[in-house]
Amino acid sequence: MLDSSVWPTNDYSRVPYRFYHDPSIYELERERVFKGPAWTLVGLEVEIPNPGDFRASYIGDEPIIIHRDANGKIHGFINRCAHRGAIVRRELQGTAKDHVCIYHQWCYGQDGGLIGVPFRRGLKGKGGYGKDFDPKNHGLTKVRIDSADGVLFGTMSDKAEPLNEYLGEAILGFLSRVFRRPVEVIGYHRQRIRGNWKGFAENTRDNYHASLLHDFFRTFGLDRPTQVGGATMDKRHRHCVTWGRMENSHDAAKEAYGKEQVASAGIQLKESSMVKYIPDRNDDISIAIGSLFPSSFFIQISNSLATRQIRPRGPGEFEVFQTLLGYQDDTPEMRQHRLRQANLVGPAGFVSMEDGEAIEIVQRATKAAPNDVQVLELGGKGAIQDCDFRINDVPVRGFWSYYAELLGIEPADGVR
Numbered sequence: 174m175l176d177s178s179v180w181p182t183n184d185y186s187r188v189p190y191r192f193y194h195d196p197s198i199y200e201l202e203r204e205r206v207f208k209g210p211a212w213t214l215v216g217l218e219v220e221i222p223n224p225g226d227f228r229a230s231y232i233g234d235e236p237i238i239i240h241r242d243a244n245g246k247i248h249g250f251i252n253r254c255a256h257r258g259a260i261v262r263r264e265l266q267g268t269a270k271d272h273v274c275i276y277h278q279w280c281y282g283q284d285g286g287l288i289g290v291p292f293r294r295g296l297k298g299k300g301g302y303g304k305d306f307d308p309k310n311h312g313l314t315k316v317r318i319d320s321a322d323g324v325l326f327g328t329m330s331d332k333a334e335p336l337n338e339y340l341g342e343a344i345l346g347f348l349s350r351v352f353r354r355p356v357e358v359i360g361y362h363r364q365r366i367r368g369n370w371k372g373f374a375e376n377t378r379d380n381y382h383a384s385l386l387h388d389f390f391r392t393f394g395l396d397r398p399t400q401v402g403g404a405t406m407d408k409r410h411r412h413c414v415t416w417g418r419m420e421n422s423h424d425a426a427k428e429a430y431g432k433e434q435v436a437s438a439g440i441q442l443k444e445s446s447m448v449k450y451i452p453d454r455n456d457d458i459s460i461a462i463g464s465l466f467p468s469s470f471f472i473q474i475s476n477s478l479a480t481r482q483i484r485p486r487g488p489g490e491f492e493v494f495q496t497l498l499g500y501q502d503d504t505p506e507m508r509q510h511r512l513r514q515a516n517l518v519g520p521a522g523f524v525s526m527e528d529g530e531a532i533e534i535v536q537r538a539t540k541a542a543p544n545d546v547q548v549l550e551l552g553g554k555g556a557i558q559d560c561d562f563r564i565n566d567v568p569v570r571g572f573w574s575y576y577a578e579l580l581g582i583e584p585a586d587g588v589r
Contacts, residue, residue, distance in 0.1 A: 175201065177577075177584045184588040185573040186554045186566075187546040190539035193369035198580075199488040205579050206467050207233025207485075210333040212319070212326040212340075214469035214482050215239055217496070219323060219356055220266060221247070225283070228266040231484045231494075232327050233468070237316050238262050238272065239325060242283040249316035249327050250285030261313070265361075272313075285313035321345060322352040324480075326469075340465070341407030347414045347463045350454065351471055351478065359512060360497040364520035368532035370468065370483045370491040371576075376528055377464045377481075378568035380404060380415040381551070386531060389523045392440055393448045395460065395475060402460075403561045410557045410571030410589065411466035417563060419450055419459040446513060447523075450475045453500075453507070464568070466575055474524075476507070477514035489536060495519060549573075557588055 175198060181187040192198055215230040216239055227240040229252055236252035254261050254274040261274045261281065271288065272281045280289030287308040295301025316327045319336040326336055337345060366373065376382065383390050402417030442448060450459045453476065463471035468483035478498040485491045495518065499511045518525040552565025557574060560567055577583045
């Protein structure tokens with residue numbers, strides 16, 4: 174049985190490995206997190222700009238469709254036929270006046286309502302559905318959709334608070350910074366990782382691993398612990414933005430790592446633009462990652478921009494779906510620069526491939542030790558609060574704090 178006694182500490186500085194492997198916990202997450210009162214990134218308005226445009230997406234492991242109707246209103250519904258449960262839309266996106274299931278041709282409108290059923294009256298006076306069959310009772314299950322700065326979020330719960338309240342001022346400010354100019358999609362990619370989805374959620378909130386795990390970052394100065402930066406959270410500490418300002422000092426890096434660990438002075442890239450940062454905002458923040466509970470991420474690495482969505486596939490596997498972005502008023506040179514820097518991320522990226530490997534080796538090593546725990550003490554124990562330094566685990570503990578609340582397993586005196 175899972176209850177509050179699972180936590181060795183009340184500040185979430187110890188997290189049992191059981192949370193990454195137990196199938197019964199995963200089923201609780203499906204019901205209380207992904208079908209619970211949380212909002213999840215499902216797409217961008219720019220992906221469905223015209224009446225009739227639709228896009229397939231996910232909330233947790235539930236497939237959904239978002240569709241802009243003929244009047245411009247955006248609807249959301251689960252992408253599962255009400256007849257026999259088949260996926261209705263199998264393509265990523267397109268334009269359509271309706272949605273027809275390939276299996277038995279049930280037809281749904283742009284709002285997900287059932288509008289056509291083959292053989293409803295039978296054939297030659299035989300068969301068909303009974304007189305009590307009402308199409309209004311057999312539409313696709315609705316999903317609430319709302320938008321912030323052109324970013325579309327969805328929730329399957331009617332108890333979810335309004336989106337702006339859920340995001341909070343810190344995240345709304347971050348989204349405004351990223352989406353202050355009209356964006357365009359410049360690419361997609363996806364990556365399967367044999368690990369637990371929460372490992373990725375932790376990874377993006379942990380500021381300091383990048384300067385240790387990713388040699389490319391450290392060597393060429395894209396991300397170092399010596400950078401001025403920190404972690405800013407919403408009031409509930411469920412979301413966070415980790416950030417760092419541009420820093421080119423090899424001397425500062427040597428002081429942090431020791432001369433044996435820093436190769437920057439002796440190694441150069443033939444394609445130097447891969448690490449070039451061209452300021453295109455009114456600040457010098459060169460790396461910023463917005464992590465929204467439970468599974469939504471907004472990434473700026475130098476001039477590379479992207480959204481990421483975690484799509485769980487059970488307790489031991491998940492997919493990362495990434496949408497690469499630029500701005501509609503980018504010059505051709507800047508668009509090419511963003512595409513070049515997109516090689517930092519993704520399944521074969523100079524950086525992201527190491528994140529996937531790290532999560533997978535954690536999953537393999539912890540399977541045999543469900544009652545052992547990870548240690549989240551860097552930056553201090555106790556209170557969960559914003560940090561004006563980059564070397565800390567505090568936002569990770571914030572994630573677990575809200576997770577415990579939704580699963581109903583908070584310690585009586587649990588830190589929030």
